[in-house]
Amino acid sequence: MKQSTLAIHGCMPERGDAPYSPSAPAIELAASFHYERAADMTAVANAEMEGFVYQRYGNPTAAALQRQVALLEGGDSALACSSGMAALHIALLTALRDRPASILTAEVLFGETFQLLQLMEQQEVMTRYADPCDIEAFEAALAQSDTGCILVETASNPLVRVTPLDSICTMAKRHGVPVVVDATFTTPVLSRPFDVGADILMHSATKYLAGHADVLGGVTVCREAHADWMQELGRHLGPNLGPFHSFLTMRGIKTLPLRMEEHSRNALRVARVLEAHPRVEMVHYPGLDSHPDKAVADRLFARGPDGDTLYGGMVSFDIRDADEAAVFRFANALQLVVRATSLGDVHSLMTHPATTTHKNIGPKRRAQLGIGDNLVRISVGIEDPEDIAADLVQALERV
Ligand SMILES: Cc1ncc(COP(=O)(O)O)c(C=O)c1O
Numbered sequence: 001m002k003q004s005t006l007a008i009h010g011c012m013p014e015r016g017d018a019p020y021s022p023s024a025p026a027i028e029l030a031a032s033f034h035y036e037r038a039a040d041m042t043a044v045a046n047a048e049m050e051g052f053v054y055q056r057y058g059n060p061t062a063a064a065l066q067r068q069v070a071l072l073e074g075g076d077s078a079l080a081c082s083s084g085m086a087a088l089h090i091a092l093l094t095a096l097r098d099r100p101a102s103i104l105t106a107e108v109l110f111g112e113t114f115q116l117l118q119l120m121e122q123q124e125v126m127t128r129y130a131d132p133c134d135i136e137a138f139e140a141a142l143a144q145s146d147t148g149c150i151l152v153e154t155a156s157n158p159l160v161r162v163t164p165l166d167s168i169c170t171m172a173k174r175h176g177v178p179v180v181v182d183a184t185f186t187t188p189v190l191s192r193p194f195d196v197g198a199d200i201l202m203h204s205a206t207k208y209l210a211g212h213a214d215v216l217g218g219v220t221v222c223r224e225a226h227a228d229w230m231q232e233l234g235r236h237l238g239p240n241l242g243p244f245h246s247f248l249t250m251r252g253i254k255t256l257p258l259r260m261e262e263h264s265r266n267a268l269r270v271a272r273v274l275e276a277h278p279r280v281e282m283v284h285y286p287g288l289d290s291h292p293d294k295a296v297a298d299r300l301f302a303r304g305p306d307g308d309t310l311y312g313g314m315v316s317f318d319i320r321d322a323d324e325a326a327v328f329r330f331a332n333a334l335q336l337v338v339r340a341t342s343l344g345d346v347h348s349l350m351t352h353p354a355t356t357t358h359k360n361i362g363p364k365r366r367a368q369l370g371i372g373d374n375l376v377r378i379s380v381g382i383e384d385p386e387d388i389a390a391d392l393v394q395a396l397e398r399v
Contacts, residue, residue, distance in 0.1 A: 003072060003188060003189055003256075003257050003302075004257040004258070006068075006071045006072050007068070007072060007253050007254055007255075007256050007257050008254050010067060010068035010069075010071040010072060010253075011025055011064045011065060011067065011068035011250040011253070011254075012025070013025050013026070013064070024247075024251075025060070025061055025064040025247065025250060026060065026061065027061055027243050027244055027246075027247045028059055028060040028061045028243050029243055029244075030052075030055070030059075031054070031055050032053065032054045032055065033051070033052045033053055033054070041053060045057070055240065055243075056234075056235060056238045056240055057235050059240070059242075059243055059246070060243075061243035061244075061246040061247055061250075062080040062240060062241055062242075062243065062246040064246070064250060065078075065080050065219070065241070065246040065247075065249055065250045065253075066078035066079065066080050066219070068250055068253055069188075069203070069209070069219045069221055069253070070221055072188040072192075072253070072256075073183075073188045073192055073193075073194060073201065073221045074188075074192050074194045074195060075194055075201070075221035075222060075223065076222065076223050076224040076227055077221070077222055077223075077224070077226075077227035077230060077231060078219055078220065078221045078222075079219070079220045079221075079230055079231060079233075079234045079239075079240075080205075080217065080218075080219050080240065080241035080246055080249070081217065081218040081219065081220060081234075081239040081240065081241055082216065082217065082218070082239055082240060082241050082242070082245075083204070083206065083216050083217065083218050084184060084202065084203065084204025084205065084206055084207070084217070084218035085112055085113075085116060085204075085218070086218055086239035087202040087203065087204070087205075087218025087219055087220045087239070088113065088116060088182060088202050088218070088220075089116060089239070090202070090220045090230060090233055090234065090237070090239055091180045091200045091201070091202040091220045091222075091230075092116075092120070092125075092149065092151065092180060093233055093237075094200055094220070094222060094226050094229055094230040094233060095148070095149035095178045095180045095199065095200050095226070096125065096148045096149055097226075097229050099148035099149060099178070100146040100147065100148040101123075101124050101125045101126065101148055102125065102126045102127070102128065102145065102146060102147050102148045103117065103120075103125060103126070103127045103128070103147070103148060103149055103150075103151055104127075104128050104129075104130060104138075104141055104142055104147045104149075104150050104151070104177075105117065105127060105128075105129060105130075105150070105151040105152065106129065106130070106131065106132050106151075106152050106153065106156060106163070107129045107130065107131055107369060108156045108157075108159055108161065108369050108370075108371075109151075109153060109156065109157065109182075110153065110157040110182070110184075110357065111157075111353070111356075111357040111358040111359070111360055111361060112357070113151075113182070114360065114361055115360060125148070128141055128144075128145075128147075129141075130142075132152050132163045132164070132168055133161050133162075133163065133164065133292070133293065133296075135164060135167050135168075135171065138168065138171070139171050142171065142172075142175055142177065143175070147175070147177050148177075149177060149178045149179070149180050149199075150168065150172050150177055150178070150179045150180065151180045151181075151182070152165065152168060152179070152180075152181055152182070153181070153182040153183075153184070153185065154181060154182070154183045154184075154185055154186040154190075154191055154193065155185040155186055155286070155312060155314065156185075157184075157185065157314075157357065157377075158284075158314075158316050158351070158353040158357065158358065158371060158375065158377040159284050159316060159369075159370060159371070160185070160284050160285060160286055160291075160312075160314050160315070160316060161292070161293055162286050162293035162296045162297045162300065162301075163296075164293075164296050164299075164300070165179075165181065165191070165193055165196050165198065165300060166196040166197070166299070166300065169193075169196050169197030169198055170197065172197075173197060178199040178200065178226075179193075179197070179198045179199050179200075180198075180199065180200045180201070180202070181193040181198045181200070181201040181202070182201070182202055182203075182204075183201045183202070183203055184202075184203050184204045184207050184208070184344075185207075185312055185314055185343075186301070186312055187203070187208045187209065187256060187260055188256075189256055189257050189260035189261075189302060189310065190260060190264075190301045190302055190310050190311075190312055191300050191301055191302065194221075194223065196300070199222065199223055199225075199226065200220065200221070200222040200223070200226055200230070201220070201221050201222075202218060202219065202220045202221070203218060203219050204217075204218050204344075205217035205218050205219050205241075205249045206218070206342065206344070207342065207343050207344030207345075208256065208259065208260065208263070208313075208344035209249055209252060209253055209256060209344075210245075210248055210249045210252040210253075211252040211253075211255070211256065211259055211344060211345060211346060212248075212252055212345065212346055213342060213345040213346075213347070214248060215245045215248045215249055215252070216245070217241045217245050217246075217249050218241070219241075219249075259346070259382055260310060260312070260313070261304045261305070261310060262382040263312065263313030263344075263380060263381070263382060264287075264304065264310040264311050264312055264313060265304070265385070266313070266380045266381070266382060266383075266385040266388060267285060267287070267311065267312065267313045267314065267315050267380040268285070268287045268311060269385040269386075269389060270315055270378065270380050270385060270388055270389050270392065271283050271285035271287060271288055271315045272288070273389040273392070273393065274315070274317050274389075274392065275288060275290070277393060277396055278320070279319060279320050279396045279397075279399055280317050280318070280319065280320060280396070281317075281318040281319065281320040281321075281374070282317060282318045283315065283316075283317045284315070284316040284317065285311065285314075285315045285316075286301075286311045286312070287309070287311035297309060297311055313343075313344065313379055313380045313381070314343060314377065314378070314379060314380070315377075315378045315380055316353075316375055316376065316377045316378070317375070317376055317378075318372055318374045318375050318376075319374045319376060319396070319399060320374075321374075322373075322374040322399055323373055323374070324352075324354070324355065324373045326374070326399045327352055327373065327374060327376060327399075328352075329398055329399055330376065330395045330396060330398065330399045331350060331352060331376075331395075333394065333395035333398040334350060334391055334392070334395045335391055335394075335395075336348065336383065336387055336388065336391040337349060337350050337378065337388065337391050337392065337395075338350070339351075341356045341357060342379070343377075343379035344379060345379065345381060346381050346382050346383075347381040347383065348378060348379065348380055348381035348383060348388050348391075349378070349379050349381070350376055350377065350378050350379075351376075351377045351379075352375075352376060352377075353366075353371050353375055353377055354366060354371060354372070354373045354375065357377075358371050378392070
């Protein structure tokens with residue numbers, strides 16, 4: 001079945017014995033489940049019988065979301081978590097089981113991911129950085145010392161560099177190293193990391209999956225080989241997503257394929273308008289011919305109904321000769337696009353990475369990575385594209 005069908009039917013409740021079934025999954029709030037017979041409870045707790053015992057061990061609403069995301073991703077097992085960061089932590093701990101305590105990752109990552117990796121260094125899990133878009137350099141780094149797992153983002157935050165995930169996974173297989181993927185920017189609509197050989201992936205469900213700025217959540221998905229350990233970590237560490245937010249995420253996912261097409265169409269339009277604007281120095285969007293990874297995106301990303309590649313909804317750009325004060329003048333002049341630190345919502349929003357998502361990595365490192373004080377990141381929403389573009393253009397006039 002196609003993604004648009006799975007997104008809608010993947011979370012539908014089972015009919016059971018009744019001649020009817022509800023049109024939406026129930027929000028099952030119960031913290032624990034009461035049993036007629038103690039032996040049945042023990043059997044369920046020991047995974048000898050299907051069922052639910054205690055919410056940290058599993059919940060019917062979260063289970064429906066997990067089924068829906070696993071189906072969309074073509075994965076074997078999923079764990080719904082209370083945030084994207086919790087999902088990423090679970091993904092890394094899952095991958096590192098019985099592996100060297102070392103992670104090879106990209107130099108440009110979501111800012112909070114750097115923080116998590118630094119925290120993990122306190123537990124002796126060391127991190128090395130290389131550029132996954134430079135396959136030879138990345139393989140050289142991989143060969144340099146024992147690597148427990150590779151961590152990459154499908155498209156990087158905030159420069160929207162597209163990781164050649166097929167080549168990274170082929171290389172990782174040669175070295176016997178599992179690949180963990182942060183697929184937040186692309187969602188299963190644009191690309192399915194398992195199809196090119198990834199082992200574990202995660203999403204910040206706060207973003208496109210839920211899509212409406214009313215959920216903090218995450219989902220980790222893995223292959224069969226990692227499933228038992230990932231679920232066991234979930235039971236012991238308790239990162240679980242609650243039933244209400246599980247429900248909202250499922251509801252959001254039903255329209256995910258439609259939204260991703262619209263985000264992509266609008267983002268391409270906005271990127272082209274920005275590229276033509278004299279106050280814009282550079283636009284970072286993989287749908288533009290000027291982007292270094294356009295060919296990789298065309299190879300890896302899905303196509304929309306009109307046959308054109310879907311490049312996603314994230315556009316970043318450098319405002320010409322702008323310092324922080326000038327960027328703030330631009331930000332404050334926006335009337336439709338909101339100032340916020342999230343992404344993937346139905347509404348358009350802008351973020352200034354240097355003072356928000358990437359402030360902790362310091363100005364020198366930011367400059368080396370190409371994240372200037374004049375860089376603005378736009379999560380292009382699904383409003384009318386001409387309204388979004390007009391708002392950005394009028395704000396650029398006020399820089
Ligand atoms: C690429 C990426 N990964 C992970 C996260 C973390 O997600 P959350 O805020 O849901 O913990 C974010 C949040 O912005 C993100 O952009």
